[in-house]
Amino acid sequence: MDFLAIKITSSDNKIIKHIRQLSKRKFREKNKEYIIEGIRSIKDAIKYEEEIKHILYSNKINNVQYGEELLNDILSGKLNAYEVDEKIFKSLSDTENTQGIMAVMAMKNHDINSFIKGDGLYVILDRIQDPGNLGTIIRTADSAGFNGVILTKGCVDVYNPKVIRSTMGSIFNIPIIQGTYEKDLIEVLHKEKINIVCTSLDTDKYYYDVDFSKNLAIVIGNEGNGVSDYILNKSNLLIKIPILGKAESLNASTASSIIIYESVRQRMTKLL
Structure with a gap:
């Protein structure tokens, strides 16, 4: 199945709410998930075949160096991607100057x-x-x-x-x-x-x-x-x-x- 890009327009969407919760440690530990941001981090996650649950992006990624290339690679992959407007993205981002892309990752388990x-x-x-x-x-x-x-x-x-x-x-x-x-x-x-x-x-x-x-x-x-x-x-x-x-x-x-x-x-x- 090809990578699906779904547009989310509401900040009350359950996926947006879930990502917002992952800003807190207790929810990261409960769900065994965490967030990464930025082009380099996403590229590294793909390169090392990490388990990516969701990718969230805004139009800003098209104005960042290598952003459009990365997005094209993602959209031909096999995961779920969600497009949001910049306002929603900024409300979820931990960085002041975002690159318009983040991902929800699965934690690794080591004994x-x-x-x-x-x-x-x-x-x-x-x-x-x-x-x-x-x-x-x-x-x-x-x-x-x-x-x-x-x-x-x-x-x-x-x-x-x-x-x-x-x-x-x-x-x-x-x-x-x-x-x-x-x-x-x-x-x-x-x-x-x-x-x-x-x-x-x-x-x-x-x-x-x-x-x-x-x-x-x-x-x-x-x-x-x-x-x-x-x-x-x-x-x-x-x-x-x-x-x-x-x-x-x-x-x-x-x-x-x-x-x-x-x-x-x-x-x-x-x-x-």
């Missing part, structure tokens, strides 16, 4: 017991609050070839629109689990003999003194309070990044990038 394997490389984010930090760390872990990102309970929602934009498409490339309880996570990591390495100021060991090439979970803590005491006490090693200036600490995403790419350096060095 932590089958997700973590003994020889893998993982990033664990403990109660990270800033959407930009979370999205940037996911993007970095993806670019560094890590096997997954795990979010403890209390982290900002990975399906928050600001997080999704910050990942720049990496949300489709790397497995992510969120809402994980610390106890359950530690049990699986210990069972799989994964070394748990936490960032902490209370250590004399620097990140470049550690083998980051395999079998590792790097834990990055909350922006204000660091890694929880429970995870710290269950970890195999504490590390820190040297700070030579007057700053007290580094931004969470900056610290993550430094440590994650030490793993890349070590793995590439072993290949030489």
